[in-house]
Amino acid sequence: MIVAASLRALGRRRGRTALALAGIAVSAALLLDMTMLASGLTRSFGDLLGVSGYALRVTPKGILPFDSEAGIPGGDAVGERIARVPGVKSVAPVLGAQFRVVRGDSAGPPLFTMGIRPGAQFLYRLVEGSEPGPGEVVVSEPMSRLDGIRVGSTLQLAGGAGVSLGRRDARTVRVSGVGDFLYDYAEQRSLAMPIGQVQRATGRPGEVSLFGVAAADGVDGDDLARRIAAAVPEVSTLSTRELMREMDRRLLYFRQLATILGSIAMVVTALLISTIVTIGVRERFGEIATLRAIGVARGRILLAVVTEGLVLAAAGCVAGLPLGLWMARRLDRILLSFPGIPARMTFFAWEAERVALAMGLVIAIGGLAGCIPGLAAVRSPLSQALREEAE
Amino acid sequence: MLLSLALAAVLAGDPVPGLLVERRLAEAVPLGVGDTVRVRALASGRQPRPFVVAGVFERAADPNRIARNDFEVRFHLSDLEGLLPTHDRVDRFAVVLAPGARGDSAARWIETTALGTRAYSSTGLAERTSATFAVVSRFHDAIGIVTILASAIFLLCVMVIRVDERRRDMGVLRLIGVSRGTVFRAIVLEAIGIAVVGSAAGAVLGMIVARIVNAYYAHLYDTTLRFALVTPRIVILAALLGLALGALAGAFAAWRVVQVAPQKLGER
Amino acid sequence: MTDEPGRVIEARGIIKEYPYQGDAVRALRGVDVDVSAGEMVAVVGPSGCGKSSLLNVLAGIDPPTRGTVRLLGDDLYGLDEGARSRLRLRRVGFIFQRFHLLAVLSAAENVELPMAEAGVPKRERRDRARELLDYVGLGHRTAHRPPHLSGGEQQRVAIARALANRPEVIFADEPTGELDRRTGAEIIDLFARLNRQGTTLVVVTHDAKVAESAPRVVEMADGLVVGSGVRP
Numbered sequence: 001m002i003v004a005a006s007l008r009a010l011g012r013r014r015g016r017t018a019l020a021l022a023g024i025a026v027s028a029a030l031l032l033d034m035t036m037l038a039s040g041l042t043r044s045f046g047d048l049l050g051v052s053g054y055a056l057r058v059t060p061k062g063i064l065p066f067d068s069e070a071g072i073p074g075g076d077a078v079g080e081r082i083a084r085v086p087g088v089k090s091v092a093p094v095l096g097a098q099f100r101v102v103r104g105d106s107a108g109p110p111l112f113t114m115g116i117r118p119g120a121q122f123l124y125r126l127v128e129g130s131e132p133g134p135g136e137v138v139v140s141e142p143m144s145r146l147d148g149i150r151v152g153s154t155l156q157l158a159g160g161a162g163v164s165l166g167r168r169d170a171r172t173v174r175v176s177g178v179g180d181f182l183y184d185y186a187e188q189r190s191l192a193m194p195i196g197q198v199q200r201a202t203g204r205p206g207e208v209s210l211f212g213v214a215a216a217d218g219v220d221g222d223d224l225a226r227r228i229a230a231a232v233p234e235v236s237t238l239s240t241r242e243l244m245r246e247m248d249r250r251l252l253y254f255r256q257l258a259t260i261l262g263s264i265a266m267v268v269t270a271l272l273i274s275t276i277v278t279i280g281v282r283e284r285f286g287e288i289a290t291l292r293a294i295g296v297a298r299g300r301i302l303l304a305v306v307t308e309g310l311v312l313a314a315a316g317c318v319a320g321l322p323l324g325l326w327m328a329r330r331l332d333r334i335l336l337s338f339p340g341i342p343a344r345m346t347f348f349a350w351e352a353e354r355v356a357l358a359m360g361l362v363i364a365i366g367g368l369a370g371c372i373p374g375l376a377a378v379r380s381p382l383s384q385a386l387r388e389e390a391e
Numbered sequence: 392m393l394l395s396l397a398l399a400a401v402l403a404g405d406p407v408p409g410l411l412v413e414r415r416l417a418e419a420v421p422l423g424v425g426d427t428v429r430v431r432a433l434a435s436g437r438q439p440r441p442f443v444v445a446g447v448f449e450r451a452a453d454p455n456r457i458a459r460n461d462f463e464v465r466f467h468l469s470d471l472e473g474l475l476p477t478h479d480r481v482d483r484f485a486v487v488l489a490p491g492a493r494g495d496s497a498a499r500w501i502e503t504t505a506l507g508t509r510a511y512s513s514t515g516l517a518e519r520t521s522a523t524f525a526v527v528s529r530f531h532d533a534i535g536i537v538t539i540l541a542s543a544i545f546l547l548c549v550m551v552i553r554v555d556e557r558r559r560d561m562g563v564l565r566l567i568g569v570s571r572g573t574v575f576r577a578i579v580l581e582a583i584g585i586a587v588v589g590s591a592a593g594a595v596l597g598m599i600v601a602r603i604v605n606a607y608y609a610h611l612y613d614t615t616l617r618f619a620l621v622t623p624r625i626v627i628l629a630a631l632l633g634l635a636l637g638a639l640a641g642a643f644a645a646w647r648v649v650q651v652a653p654q655k656l657g658e659r
Numbered sequence: 660m661t662d663e664p665g666r667v668i669e670a671r672g673i674i675k676e677y678p679y680q681g682d683a684v685r686a687l688r689g690v691d692v693d694v695s696a697g698e699m700v701a702v703v704g705p706s707g708c709g710k711s712s713l714l715n716v717l718a719g720i721d722p723p724t725r726g727t728v729r730l731l732g733d734d735l736y737g738l739d740e741g742a743r744s745r746l747r748l749r750r751v752g753f754i755f756q757r758f759h760l761l762a763v764l765s766a767a768e769n770v771e772l773p774m775a776e777a778g779v780p781k782r783e784r785r786d787r788a789r790e791l792l793d794y795v796g797l798g799h800r801t802a803h804r805p806p807h808l809s810g811g812e813q814q815r816v817a818i819a820r821a822l823a824n825r826p827e828v829i830f831a832d833e834p835t836g837e838l839d840r841r842t843g844a845e846i847i848d849l850f851a852r853l854n855r856q857g858t859t860l861v862v863v864t865h866d867a868k869v870a871e872s873a874p875r876v877v878e879m880a881d882g883l884v885v886g887s888g889v890r891p
Contacts (some may be wrong), residue, residue, distance in 0.1 A: 001771065002772065002775070005763050005764050005768075008763035012762070015551060016548065016555060019547055019551060022544050023541060023544035023545050026537065026540055026541040027541055029537070030534075264538070272545055275548065275549065275552065276548065279556065282556075286757070287759060287761055287762075289759075290753075290755065291761075291772075293718075294752075294753050294820070294821075295747035295749070295751070296744070296748065296772075296773075296776050297741060297744050300776065331533055331534075334530050334533055335530055337529075338523055338526045339522050382715075382720050382721065383712075383721035386715070386755070
C-alpha cells in the first residue's frame with residue numbers, strides 16, 4: 001500500500017512526471033543507441049564475413065582483404081596448398097580488377113570486377129540466371145536495375161580507357177546472371193567473372209588478391225587459420241575473429257564515442273530521476289515523517305521511494321525503446337553513407353542482451369537515483385521533520 | 392604500396408640511395424639518420440635493396456589514416472620503381488597552375504585531354520577525401536540534436552519543479568496584488584539566469600573535456616589532429632541556444648502557474 | 660524506576676536539548692511523568708513550554724538527551740529503531756495537528772495503511788477500516804481523498820487511522836489546533852468516548868475545551884511540569 005501510495009504521488013503532478021518521463025525516454029534512447037553502436041558494426045561485419053560459410057581470408061602478407069592492390073603471385077599454386085591443409089572444406093580465390101563497359105567509342109567509369117571460381121565463391125548470391133562460364137559475367141543487382149542489363153544481355157568490356165583513344169581492345173561478354181553482392185556498398189555497380197578470364201585480361205597470370213576458405217564441419221576457425229599459416233607462411237591467414245578485431249581497432253573512435261555519449265546519457269538519466277524523486281520526496285517530507293511516526297519501518301519507506309525511481313526509469317525505458325530503435329535507424333542511414341561500407345552492414349546491431357543491458361542500466365540508475373532522496377528522508381531526525389511540516 | 396623494411400649493414404661499393412622515414416616509424420624501430428635499411432615490396436617477389444635513412448619527417452595529420460596502423464617512407468620515384476614489378480607508372484600527379492588559372496576548368500581540360508584520367512581541383516579533392524568526415528559530422532549533428540532535446544526537457548523539468556516548489560509563494564504574491572505579468576516575467580528571468588549560468592558552466596566544462604579528449608587521442612594515435620574543438624562560434628551558439636531554451640522553459644513553467652487562481656496555489 | 664502494573668508511561672528525569680547556532684537550547688529540564696492505563700491526560704501550557712517535545716519523547720519519536728522512558732513496559736530508548744517503530748505501529752496511535760494524511764490515498768486506504776504495514780490480511784483490514792470510519796462518523800466518505808474532506812473530517816480520518824491497530828495508548832498533538840470551535844468540540848467528544856471505552860490518551864493542547872474534557876491535566880512551563888491535577 002505504501003508503495004502504491006508512492007507511485008500514485010507520481011501521478012499527482014502529471015505535467016512534471018510526463019516531462020521527466022520524456023527526458024528519461026530520450027536519455028534511454030540515446031543510451032540504447034550507443035550500446036548498439038558500441039558493438040554493432042563489428043558484430044554485423046562478423047555476420048557478413050561468415051554468411052557464405054567462408055569464414056577465413058588468406059591475403060598477401062601483412063594486409064587486409066582489398067586494403068591495397070597487392071596480390072598473391074602464383075596464387076593458383078598457393079590455393080592448391082591451402083586446399084590440402086586438413087580441415088579445409090573449400091578454397092575460393094578472388095582477383096580484384098577494374099573493367100569499363102564500352103558503349104560505342106567510349107568507355108564508362110571503372111567498375112569493380114572480381115575474378116572468381118564459379119563453383120566456389122563467397123562474394124555474391126545469384127538472384128537470377130546462372131554462374132558465369134567462359135565469356136560470361138554476373139552483374140550486381142544495382143547494375144542490372146540502373147543500366148537495364150538482363151540475363152542474356154551482352155556487354156563490351158575493356159580493361160582501360162584505351163577504347164576512347166581508338167584501341168580496339170574491348171571484348172564481348174554475355175550476362176549469365178544477376179547477383180546480390182554481399183560486400184558492395186549501396187547502389188554499387190560490380191561484375192564477377194571466372195578468375196582465369198580476369199587474370200588473362202589484366203596480364204596477371206596465376207595472381208590472386210585473396211582466398212576465402214571454408215572450414216569443414218566441426219573444425220575451429222582459429223585452429224584452421226593457424227594450420228594454414230604454418231603450411232603457407234608467405235601469406236596472411238585471418239580468421240573472422242582476427243578480422244573483427246582489426247575492424248574493432250579501426251572503429252575504436254566510434255566505440256569510444258558511444259561510451260562517452262552513453263555515459264552522458266546515464267548521467268542525464270540519473271540527474272533527471274534523482275531531481276524528480278528528490279523534489280517529490282521533499283514535498284512529501286511531512287507524509288514520510290508521519291509514516292515513520294506511526295511506525296512504518298524505514299526500509300519500507302526507502303523501498304517505496306526507490307520503487308518510485310525504478311518505475312520512472314522503467315516507464316522511461318518503455319517509451320525510450322521504440323524511440324531508440326527509430327533513432328538507430330536514422331543514425332544508421334547517416335553512417336552507412338560512409339564511403340566503402342557494405343550496404344548489408346549496420347552500425348546499430350539489435351542484440352537482445354545488449355538492449356537488456358542498456359534498459360537494465362537505466363532502471364538500475366532509477367533505483368540508485370531513488371536511493372539518495374529515500375535515504376535522506378528516512379535518516380532525517382523525525383521530530384524535526386514533523387515540526388517543519390507543522391510550521 | 393606495402394614494403395618490408397629491415398635494418399642492414401652495407402658493404403662499401405655502389406652508393407646507397409636515400410629514403411625518408413616518418414617520425415613514428417623512426418621511434419618505433421628505432422631508426423636514425425645514417426642508418427641503413429633493406430627494403431622490398433611485399434607483392435613483388437624481388438630481392439630487398441639497401442637504402443640509407445636520409446631524414447626523418449613528420450607525416451601530415453590525415454584523419455583518413457588515423458586508425459590505420461601503417462607507417463610511411465618516401466623514396467625518389469626512380470628508386471621506388473626499382474622496387475616494384477611495374478614500371479613507368481604513377482598513381483597521381485600534382486599540378487601547379489599558372490597564376491590566374493582556375494582549378495576546376497583546368498581539371499576538366501586535363502580529363503578531356505588525357506583520356507582515362509580523373510583530375511580534381513584542390514577544393515574538389517578536399518571534398519572527396521573528406522566524405523568520411525562529412526558523414527561523421529552529420530552523425531555528430533544528429534547526436535547533437537538529440538542531446539539538445541534531452542537538455543531542453545531537463546531544463547523544462549527543472550523549471551517546472553522550481554516553480555511548483557514555490558507555488559505558495561507565488562500565490563501569496565498574487566494575493567497581495569502582484570500582477571500575473573510580473574510573476575510571469577520574474578519566472579522567465581530566473582529561467583534565463585539559470586540558463587546563462589548553466590551555459591557558462593557548460594562552456595568551461597566543454598573546454599576542459601575537449602582538452603582531455605584531444606590529449607587522449609593525441610596519445611592514442613600519436614597525432615597532432617584535434618578531435619574536439621570548442622570555438623568561440625560554438626560557445627556563442629550554445630549560449631544562445633541555452634538562453635532560448637531557458638526562456639522557453641521559463642515561459643512554459645510561468646504560464647502553468649499564472650493560469651491557476653492565486654487562492655488555489657497554496658493547495659498541495 | 661518501578662514497573663508498576665497498569666502503568667502505561669513512566670518518564671523520569673527527562674532532559675531534552677536541541678542544538679542551536681553552536682549552543683544547546685534546553686526544551687525539557689528534568690520532567691517526570693506517569694500515565695496509567697485508561698487515563699486521559701491533557702498536557703497544557705504556553706507556546707514553547709516543551710509540551711510537544713515531551714510528547715515526542717514519551718511516544719518514542721525523539722530520544723531525550725537524558726532520562727528514561729518506559730512505554731507499555733518497555734525501556735523505550737533501550738530498544739533499537741526498528742523495535743521502537745514496531746512498538747509505535749502495533750501498540751501506539753498518533754494524531755497530529757495537521758492530520759498528515761496521505762493525499763493520494765482515500766480515507767479508507769489511509770486507515771488501512773497501518774494495518775497493511777502490520778500485516779493484517781486485506782479483507783480484515785478493509786472491514787475494520789469501514790468500521791472505524793463509521794465509528795468516527797465518516798462511513799459515507801470512505802472513498803474520498805483528503806483534499807476533498809473538510810479539516811474536521813480529515814482529523815476524524817486521522818483518529819480512525821490512529822485506532823487502526825487497536826492501540827493501547829494514543830498520543831495527540833494539538834488535535835483541534837486546525838479546527839473551528841464546533842468541529843473541535845466534535846473531536847473532543849470523540850476522545851471522551853474513546854477514553855470511556857478504555858483507551859489511554861495523552862493529549863498536548865492549548866485548547867481550554869480539550870483540557871477541560873480531560874480527567875487529568877499536566878501543566879508545563881519553561882520545560883518543567885509545574886502542576887498536575889485530577890479533576891474530581
